[in-house]
Amino acid sequence: MYQAWAPAAGPRLRLAALAAVATAWPQDTPSWPKFPGRKVQVLNGTWQFAFLGDVPLSAGIEVADVATDAVEVPDAFDMRPEVPRCGCWPEAEACELCCGRGFGTFGSSQCWQALPEEDRTAGFEQCCGPSPLRYRRGVALYRSFVQVPAKSSGLLLFGACTLRCLVAVDGVFLADHSGLSAFNVPVPASESTLRTVTVLVDNRFNQVTHPVHQLKYDWYQAGGLIRAVQFHSLRGLVYLQAVEVFPRSAAEVEVDFRLSVAAENVQGLHFRWRFDDTAEGCSWQQWPTVSCCSSNTSVPDAKLWTPQQPHLHRLKVALLLGEELLDCQEVRFGLRTLEAKGREIRLNGQKLSLFGLNRHDLWSSAVLTQEQLVQDVQLLKNLGANFVRGAHYAQDQRFLDLCDEQGLLVWEEVLGWQNTPQDFADGIFMMQSLKLADEMVAASVNHPSVIFFGFFNEGRSDDPSPATEAAYHSMSQRLRERSKSSRLISWGSNAAANDRYLHYADVCSFHAYPAWYPSDAPGNLEEVKGIPLIWEAYGRYVAELFPEKPLLITEAGAGGLYGHHGPSEEKWSEEYQSLLMQMHYLSIFTNPSIAGLALWQFADVPIDRQTSSEEHRPRGLNNKGVLSLSRQPKLAFQALRLLRNRKEGEYFGLILPPEDSERLTGLFKV
Structure with missing residues (x-):
């Protein structure tokens, strides 16, 4: 059991200041949905923090007398941004x-x-100016205070807490959560008007307690309260857990209301709603009445959501008992239809041609500002992308809001990377993975931009064991049922023709890195020349065995060290990376059997130096980004942008340095 907070020595927050701290929280949620029927406090700001080190994670850790420092949440304590004081940036x-x-x-x-x-x-x-906790692993304490109405129950909403966290309020243990996804924690009512929120975060890897995070994963998995935290004061135990909108046509939707457990025993509950209400608050008295928890209805003045015109509707729902307002929630959604038909992916009945990049939710830190998210979306749009694959975990809801607004199509997936038959046979791994799938859908189901739900990136889908088949079947079924078939289900497969479970997918999604791996071998122009043949072979395979399924290439690419230049056949040069990226692009967009491409990757990202050597991951980065860590464009970004933004009749072929053009132009022929 956690202990109640007590003052500690040193420059700490004093009891006299707690009320002021607890009433200073912002009230506007950083992302959709909105909650006009609740008192909302966004706990983004100053918390107490202590790094406890390599100690066992337990709800019994004594924290009352732990000396703390002040930190700003969201916070990745082992990945706090470091700005050199010598006036340079990381790639300089x-x-x-x-x-x-x-x-x-x-x-x-x-x-x-x-x-x-x-x-x-x-x-x-x-x-x-290195941070003393940079890349340190262990247990960290976060603690904060929130002022609430007396005798009110509450709800803690975590955008993400990684890798594993224990949550307590007023010294009472409430939740144990593992994985990178949004989750909620119900908070019992109290006589106190000042609630103490305590979170113990463990960023160590543990195959027994939280096997969904593994050291081998190919990005740095930061620890901390890395996304927003909210505290919602509720009017009672009966409230709206969620309002979910499923478009069924260009003008009709199915709306589901998910209620709290306590609502099961309450008679006389009913709902009122209004579409596109512009009034502040929840003035429900004149709204139409809905009596059931699932309803099909037409949307007034319906407008389609498309990448070109991403129109968004809103729905405000009030939960009532008689004439008493219990809760009110406002969601945002888009009207669009989606299907995989033959070799095509169709949005609103129109064939999609997808081009984009894989993107990690990382800069030099796992905590991103709104400005950084906006910059990433603008860079994707400037490149000419209409698609982004969120790798390899549930995405920040602020980023998905921006994609909704800008018409960017999104693949979102459950945390995982190259998982094994041993993982699939592990009951804890599967239980946590299925829970993360539920949480991802719950958070993202109203985002029209999200058209794919994925899982088990590059897992061992070639393995014939019963546990592996059960894992792929259960995950695909869970995501399909939970999203009511409103998304296409798939996984990034590096097994290709050896993948045994493609019959569970709506779309075949293949990965290959020709002419790149092994990354320490010299560049080979014959392998580069063979890239179109590989994609042609993949297209023929899917057309023959799965003629009803489209084919996507969801990973392909090459590394390029920002600022390193050389001949176009020299590995790790920006020139070689640009050559390979262009070869993939040109090959796939002249191949009618492939529905789209997501290159690996958008920007360089930090990796855990324990997982790979400097030889394979120079500078402690996965260097396959077309942008540097700080979003400086490489040659590949510039070449792809020219290809994407060319006008009809303009040159369509390799864009090469003048000194290489005569030698290499013949590598690709339209």
């Missing part, structure tokens, strides 16, 4: 030499030759 040569890419290594001694040996570490600290 000066920082690469002095600080190392991750600002956590000493870097090259060339930087410190002018300093006496005993002063070099101090010089590194002064210039690079």
